[in-house]
Amino acid sequence: MIKMSAGERVEISLKINGKVYEERTEPRKLLSDFLREECGLSGTHVGCEHGVCGACTVLVDGAAVRSCLMFAIQAEGADIQTVEGLAKDGQPHSLQKAFSECHALQCGFCTPGILMSAVDFLDSHADPTTDEIKEMLSGHLCRCTGYKGIIDAIEQAAFRRKEGENVNGSGDTI
Incomplete structure (x- = not known):
């Protein structure tokens, strides 16, 4: 088990909407917060923070996931799609x-x-x-x-x- 001090940050790499994001983040930062705060992708909404409302749903390796129930570090190396990634070449999905x-x-x-x-x-x-x-x-x-x-x-x-x-x-x- 890795012991970390409070406030320590770890390096993670995620592919989001086709772009690689390499950021340092706190191990307990939720994926929803990482997307909004570290990546500037505010289309992922945070409602209940308990996985009940579905507003924070994103695709992780093609599967719908409640991003408020997943730590960003759990998505290390994953291919993530948010609502910002649906439209292509200016054309809506x-x-x-x-x-x-x-x-x-x-x-x-x-x-x-x-x-x-x-x-x-x-x-x-x-x-x-x-x-x-x-x-x-x-x-x-x-x-x-x-x-x-x-x-x-x-x-x-x-x-x-x-x-x-x-x-x-x-x-x-x-």
Whole structure:
């Protein structure tokens, strides 16, 4: 077991949205705080700080993770994607486009986490049912929309993906 004194910082290297970040950080700094404070990526929102609301969800090696429940040092060497990494070449991701078209956001606080979970979800659910989408969303709290627009947006993005539409303008699919 490594013993460290209070305030001691360790060097970590993370690949975030395709860019390598090498920073010194406190071992107990949460990934959500690291992203916001050390990397300047404020799209990852911090709500409950207990993993309940889903606002801090990011992709770690392709899997949706609550960044408020993970220390930054636990992500050492991982490939992380935040909401800032969804758009490519100035073109919104199909989920971002669908959220706008389906009026799936109001205050927008929950939106980044839902988008990141939906990216992971659609990777394993090519043709999701409404019930499957609702189950995925059960880990996210939205106080504004009532979820109808969010469900419609995810269904629309899934349909577009199935139809082979480019999802972010670069030819990449979700």
